Amino acid sequence: MTGLIEKLRQQIVSTQVWRSIFRHGYPDTDLNRALVMFSNVILHLHPVRVKRGALKIRYTWCLGGLTFFMFIILTITGVFLMFYYVPDTRRAYNDIKDLQYVVYFGNLMRDMHRWAAHAMVFLVWLHMTRVFLTGAYKPPREFNWIVGVMLLVLTLILSWTGYLLPWDQLALWAITVGSKMAEATPVIGVSGPFGLQMGMRPDNDIRFMLLGGTVVGQSALLRFYVLHCVGLPLLAGVFMAVHFWRIRKDGFSGPL
Amino acid sequence: MADQTHAPVSPRDPKKTYGLAELVRGKAPSSARPPEETVFSWPDLVYVEFLAMLFATVVLIVLPLLSGAPLEESASADTTPNPMKAPWYFLGLQELLVFFDPWLAGVVLPGLIIVGLMVVPYIDINPKGIGQYNYTERKFAVWTFCFGLALWYIFIVVGVYLRGLDWQWYWPWDNWSLHKEASSVSLIDLEVIMAQKFGMAQTTANLLTYLITGAFYAIGFTIPFLFFRKFYEALGFVRYNLMMFFFMTMMLVPFKVMIRLVFNIKYMLITPFFKI
Numbered sequence A: 001m002t003g004l005i006e007k008l009r010q011q012i013v014s015t016q017v018w019r020s021i022f023r024h025g026y027p028d029t030d031l032n033r034a035l036v037m038f039s040n041v042i043l044h045l046h047p048v049r050v051k052r053g054a055l056k057i058r059y060t061w062c063l064g065g066l067t068f069f070m071f072i073i074l075t076i077t078g079v080f081l082m083f084y085y086v087p088d089t090r091r092a093y094n095d096i097k098d099l100q101y102v103v104y105f106g107n108l109m110r111d112m113h114r115w116a117a118h119a120m121v122f123l124v125w126l127h128m129t130r131v132f133l134t135g136a137y138k139p140p141r142e143f144n145w146i147v148g149v150m151l152l153v154l155t156l157i158l159s160w161t162g163y164l165l166p167w168d169q170l171a172l173w174a175i176t177v178g179s180k181m182a183e184a185t186p187v188i189g190v191s192g193p194f195g196l197q198m199g200m201r202p203d204n205d206i207r208f209m210l211l212g213g214t215v216v217g218q219s220a221l222l223r224f225y226v227l228h229c230v231g232l233p234l235l236a237g238v239f240m241a242v243h244f245w246r247i248r249k250d251g252f253s254g255p256l
Numbered sequence B: 001m002a003d004q005t006h007a008p009v010s011p012r013d014p015k016k017t018y019g020l021a022e023l024v025r026g027k028a029p030s031s032a033r034p035p036e037e038t039v040f041s042w043p044d045l046v047y048v049e050f051l052a053m054l055f056a057t058v059v060l061i062v063l064p065l066l067s068g069a070p071l072e073e074s075a076s077a078d079t080t081p082n083p084m085k086a087p088w089y090f091l092g093l094q095e096l097l098v099f100f101d102p103w104l105a106g107v108v109l110p111g112l113i114i115v116g117l118m119v120v121p122y123i124d125i126n127p128k129g130i131g132q133y134n135y136t137e138r139k140f141a142v143w144t145f146c147f148g149l150a151l152w153y154i155f156i157v158v159g160v161y162l163r164g165l166d167w168q169w170y171w172p173w174d175n176w177s178l179h180k181e182a183s184s185v186s187l188i189d190l191e192v193i194m195a196q197k198f199g200m201a202q203t204t205a206n207l208l209t210y211l212i213t214g215a216f217y218a219i220g221f222t223i224p225f226l227f228f229r230k231f232y233e234a235l236g237f238v239r240y241n242l243m244m245f246f247f248m249t250m251m252l253v254p255f256k257v258m259i260r261l262v263f264n265i266k267y268m269l270i271t272p273f274f275k276i
């Protein structure tokens, strides 16, 4: 029996199709373990060999990796939600209701998206705390810490823009509170210090730019939708690419 | 190679030998270490990642079973909820609105948090403790960071769990659907208190508040300069002042909270353009 399976395996593995996809055997030899890292684009994020200490769970607590994983889950569930959601103030709320009560797995997707978003915000703070406490921002990793801070800010804004989309009372007023703060920005907000002196009005200041209007309405919903589903994820993706690249280039800080 | 348990390198062409070489320059940590202290990413790292993802996925499927995402009434500009709350991760900033004007609580302080975090690697020049949890050799850094983190989360917890109608303080056992009486003590500006208590002119009192705010920073800047000279000299002029600016501004937050709670002070400084 095992002989038969082995023979079958050999057959499959030696077909042209298989070999066009996989350039090496199963990674159980040192050579193949190196090749798998070279030839697979996702695995290529890793070096071929890592320091033993870098694997200690009680060093990283997997926090950066889990943050990234939350981002992936959010992308997958988010795309699912996008099939059913239209950013129109007249139907957005009902689309969410449909997701909850009509669409198969709609509720699960929505709940997972929400929980993963909470988790990502929480994990990114914890990851930063870990990086701080292990002194991993010190030379040569200063720049990656800055990239990290950008990712922290992006994570928060991503989550915040998504908060508006269900278009329920919670969403509307949470964003109203937040945008009130934008209005108070010094110099470029109408009610901030030096705002009036700089000629700011409710219809030309930073809050107006953010909302596309003087109240949280259709333009704001559309802006937040586009930023939440396209603009910010792309930007975060770019920063993550740089973040991971720099971890490879600067070396991982872990103990030995 | 170190890892003797693995099968020997298996050449595709038995007449050739294959090797893996890496050229390194500089003092990136991994270059200083011999390969014996490293292991292959496949399987050692990949399987840890796999387990972490599996675990996270299970958690993310169980959590929705326990509690789903909220959905309230459809958005309506006619009914304003009381209290209006931002998402939890911004509730710390919203809570700061109790003590500071919106331009500070919502814009300048968060902005300074972001910039302050970014400059951390450039103002902390202590080379100790890279790659380990090391408290003893970097006490000041660890304390400062944890203090800031604690502030951030304490304000969030207050905002989430202890603020109810009209943004009043509600304990978990209070009746959250009853309005609380507005507090009977009214808040007074520092300059008004000084003018009344010491019978000085309002303008003099106002000038003095500038001095007091200045003194808050000046004293903060001077103490380490005078008494921890080594600390100052190690950092140098630019780093020291940058560091102290962020440090004292962070301290301004609990300071203002304290003088508000103890002396009911509304503003400690009033300028024609802004109030603190």
Ligand code: HEM
Residues within 6 Å of the ligand: A060, A062, A063, A064, A065, A066, A067, A068, A071, A124, A127, A128, A131, A134, A136, A137, A141, A144, A145, A146, A147, A148, A149, A150, A151, A152, A155, A240, A243, A247, A251, A252, A253, A254
């Ligand atoms: C979306 C957000 C983020 C993602 C997905 C992410 C991901 C990662 C991953 C996967 C690692 C590898 C080690 C580990 O898992 O701990 C890492 C390391 C690192 N991260 Fe992040 N990170 C994020 C945000 C941040 C933030 C907010 C900071 C700091 C302000 C930061 C600073 C660093 C630094 C300096 C390292 C190198 C650590 C070392 O060599 O020990 N990252 N990040």
